[in-house]
Amino acid sequence: MERADRKNKNNTTSLRTRSSSLLFFGGLLSRLSFILIAFRMVFFSNWIYIALAAVVSSTFWIIFSLFDQLLFFSPVFVFYLPDDAVIGFILSNIISVLIGAVVSMNVYVFRHSKGLKINAASFFSGSTLSVLSSTCAGCSSLGFLLVSTFGGLGVAASTFLSNYQIPLRILSVALLIWALYSVSNKLTTGCRMKSNV
Amino acid sequence: MMTKFIVIVGGVAALATSLGFAYLFLPPSPFGVMNPIGNAYAQETPAESAHEENKTNNVQNGFSPISPAVTGQVPKQPGNISNLNLLPQSLIKTGSPLLGSASAPITIVEFGDFQCEFCDRFAKDTEPTINATYIQTGKANMIFKNFVTHGPDSVTAAMGALCANDQGKFWNFYQTLYKNQGAENSGWANANNMKKFATSMPGMNTQEFNSCLDSNKHKPQVDSDNVLAISSGFKGTPTFVIEKKDGSSRETLLGAYPFPSFQAIIDKKLGG
Numbered sequence A: 001m002e003r004a005d006r007k008n009k010n011n012t013t014s015l016r017t018r019s020s021s022l023l024f025f026g027g028l029l030s031r032l033s034f035i036l037i038a039f040r041m042v043f044f045s046n047w048i049y050i051a052l053a054a055v056v057s058s059t060f061w062i063i064f065s066l067f068d069q070l071l072f073f074s075p076v077f078v079f080y081l082p083d084d085a086v087i088g089f090i091l092s093n094i095i096s097v098l099i100g101a102v103v104s105m106n107v108y109v110f111r112h113s114k115g116l117k118i119n120a121a122s123f124f125s126g127s128t129l130s131v132l133s134s135t136c137a138g139c140s141s142l143g144f145l146l147v148s149t150f151g152g153l154g155v156a157a158s159t160f161l162s163n164y165q166i167p168l169r170i171l172s173v174a175l176l177i178w179a180l181y182s183v184s185n186k187l188t189t190g191c192r193m194k195s196n197v
Numbered sequence B: 001m002m003t004k005f006i007v008i009v010g011g012v013a014a015l016a017t018s019l020g021f022a023y024l025f026l027p028p029s030p031f032g033v034m035n036p037i038g039n040a041y042a043q044e045t046p047a048e049s050a051h052e053e054n055k056t057n058n059v060q061n062g063f064s065p066i067s068p069a070v071t072g073q074v075p076k077q078p079g080n081i082s083n084l085n086l087l088p089q090s091l092i093k094t095g096s097p098l099l100g101s102a103s104a105p106i107t108i109v110e111f112g113d114f115q116c117e118f119c120d121r122f123a124k125d126t127e128p129t130i131n132a133t134y135i136q137t138g139k140a141n142m143i144f145k146n147f148v149t150h151g152p153d154s155v156t157a158a159m160g161a162l163c164a165n166d167q168g169k170f171w172n173f174y175q176t177l178y179k180n181q182g183a184e185n186s187g188w189a190n191a192n193n194m195k196k197f198a199t200s201m202p203g204m205n206t207q208e209f210n211s212c213l214d215s216n217k218h219k220p221q222v223d224s225d226n227v228l229a230i231s232s233g234f235k236g237t238p239t240f241v242i243e244k245k246d247g248s249s250r251e252t253l254l255g256a257y258p259f260p261s262f263q264a265i266i267d268k269k270l271g272g
Helices: A002-043 A047-067 A083-112 A120-133 A141-150 A152-163 A165-189 B002-025 B036-042 B046-057 B088-093 B117-135 B152-166 B170-179 B191-199 B206-214 B219-231 B259-271
Strands: B106-112 B140-146 B239-244 B251-254
Touching (some): A002 A083, A002 A165, A047 A083, A083 A165, A083 B117, A152 A165, B088 B140, B106 B117, B117 B140, B117 B170, B117 B259, B140 B219, B152 B170, B152 B206, B152 B219, B170 B191, B191 B206, B239 B259, B251 B259
Parallel strands (some): B106 B140
Antiparallel strands (some): B106 B239
């Protein structure tokens, strides 16, 4: 009798887990579809949005590569990728692409949907966090500025930025995905008809 | 609430980034602008000079098979050189760790911090190629100066390296430190670990090393290295000064430049 009860309980728990995971993935898929629809709306509407995204992504890619000390313009033009920089480089590529997409989509929103607010918070915090985290704070001028200006506090700040470089970049990716989702949501919601219309 | 928090974080981050950009693109102060401590560093008492002279003859280059022939005298300074403390022979004379032959026509002076990840990248990726191509062949030598910008553990590591230098083991210690580099100020570069690294090094007199480290013998040297870096207008690590033996044709690189960048500069200097 007890065994049967336990078995029932186990079955219920596993069913609940399955249904919650199904709900989670369903939600995720629906959000992904929002983003894809918004992508199609923006990037298939005019080539200028693709060009804008490409320019912004390239600019940020160059900034990240310069800060990561992977790209050098003088005395000779060199790009090199040492083993220790691979993970950071992959993340900075993702961030560059996301920033390009978010900027381009925000411009589209700004031009086409009067009255809609741009989610500047997640975009700016995502992009600035990623720029900040791509500098080895203590090694660069930024770290030196922090240390020489704020003393012990500067050391702590530079140590934090340096030690949590990868987590900060992951956080940047998350914030930018949020910005992307938010702008996509606004774009697709704007197309829906209101019930009272 | 969350949006406000993110706006504040974003604002602070944007401000810090713009400050960093501004500082990055400010022109470096010209060589030779010395602060009072810097001037003090430039002056040596006769006793100190004699001590440094003795130390120069003991300079060994750790992992380089080339035995350094420290025969060079401080040359007459050409008129265009303003920061005399960066003259290769002057640096060698004051006991700065030297890799390669003292009479090599080109000198690379590295201003580094053992906790800096870009210095680590240089030590692992670029330095071995420079060593094999230019230092082993006698075309260039390398001098290390401390530029501690990463907090208290950097000072300990710098002092440890200079204590190793007293025993002619600087470059072995340099490699060991970068091989064991951990997160900034996490304790990997504290005094206890310095002693452990020294113990694991063959031929190191650990008692001498420990007493050197405990007595902060090289703290003044670390401080004066920092003063030299700041007075030279350097803004981060690693900074490299590449110059001819007489200190002329000086070029500065800030960052972990890859080998082709060094190659371009050194070949140009060797050719000209």
